[in-house]
Amino acid sequence: MNSLTLVISSLLLRAAHASPASSPVSISYSVLIATSIALLVTAVVVKKKLSAPQEATSPPRACVLQCDEAQERLAEASTQQLPVNAAVTLKEPKNGHNSGSVRSYDGDSDTYEVELVPNETVALKSSQLQFPKVSGLFVYPIESCAGIQLDEAQLTPKGLLHDREWVIIDGARDKFVTQRRYPKLALLHPKLLPSTDAAQVTSLVLTAKGMPELEVPVVNTGEGKLRVVSVWKDKVEAVDQGDAAAEWLDTFMGEEKCGSETDSRVIPNPSTRPDTRQTSPMLFRSCSPLRNRWSSSTRL
Structure with missing residues (x-):
């Protein structure tokens, strides 16, 4: 499309310069018209170029409800079932506590870092946690x-x-x-x-x-x-x-x-x-x- 625009502009300008030298007013009008048409066609081409959908350079990322990139990467782990900061219930009490909140997750070992109380965390396998389910x-x-x-x-x-x-x-x-x-x-x-x-x-x-x-x-x-x-x-x-x-x-x-x-x-x-x-x-x-x-x- 860009080459077509250049060809049109070139032909119009060439036609304008080919006008008789004895008609300076006609040459000026022809040049003005040719330039205007060329600019109009160029503007249309640029608009289409900008509005055209861009090809994705990478596969789309999973949509997750997380706060930052670190938590987003964490949530994209295929085996993770609980997001960061989620409240969890332990199957067996740990250090006198049976609940806490998720702080991080290791997908390789399928282990959650769970904060029981401020500044006290434990590493727990998924099998040690109770996962919520819809009961009604x-x-x-x-x-x-x-x-x-x-x-x-x-x-x-x-x-x-x-x-x-x-x-x-x-x-x-x-x-x-x-x-x-x-x-x-x-x-x-x-x-x-x-x-x-x-x-x-x-x-x-x-x-x-x-x-x-x-x-x-x-x-x-x-x-x-x-x-x-x-x-x-x-x-x-x-x-x-x-x-x-x-x-x-x-x-x-x-x-x-x-x-x-x-x-x-x-x-x-x-x-x-x-x-x-x-x-x-x-x-x-x-x-x-x-x-x-x-x-x-x-x-x-």
Whole structure:
């Protein structure tokens, strides 16, 4: 393409100089036109050259969630199962400790350097460590309420499908409430109709021991009262699910009632909460699109 540009420029300039000497004005115009065309063609060629995809000079590196090159190289070791700084549990206690955090890994010997306490590390084989495994999948339709166990879950850009799409708020302040302050919320077991894996939920069923079930038809944007709800430091738009849900929740909470009025909220519109750390949208989740829970931390 570059040689073609030079040929065009040469021919145009030659044609310009071949004009009669008695027409200096014509020669000037011809030279100007030829030069302009040559520059235009050259600019197009350069633009295509710069925008063309570059051939990779080396195979792509594995995508790993590490902080620096040293940790990245460490994570790329094919036998390594735990990243640097990961919390680990020991099968047998060492020096009175049964847990620690990974500091380094030797792929040749399949050995982790584990820090038990500050400035105290031990070398442990992979066989001496307990590796986490997924034992169950749950979605929590209402933030801070009981979850629903699934055999499989659909992952969306906002997290698991129907996970924490609703929230209970202090209606007087339009501020969300959680199990941290109102532990009784853990006894509220929601159901989704027509099913948990349905793309579109038509009704939310509120159930709790000693309470009659209440089916709450989902009120979407444009159908109910729109309220601006505070979720930590964020403000999000949510739709009031009606007085029946509010009255049921007030009765259920009893002495733990969340303020002067309590309502269930749904967020069916694009005004989701941004997760500025990971640039992923969230609904009514406290801190992340996915929730991980260690079974040992909740075992009674």
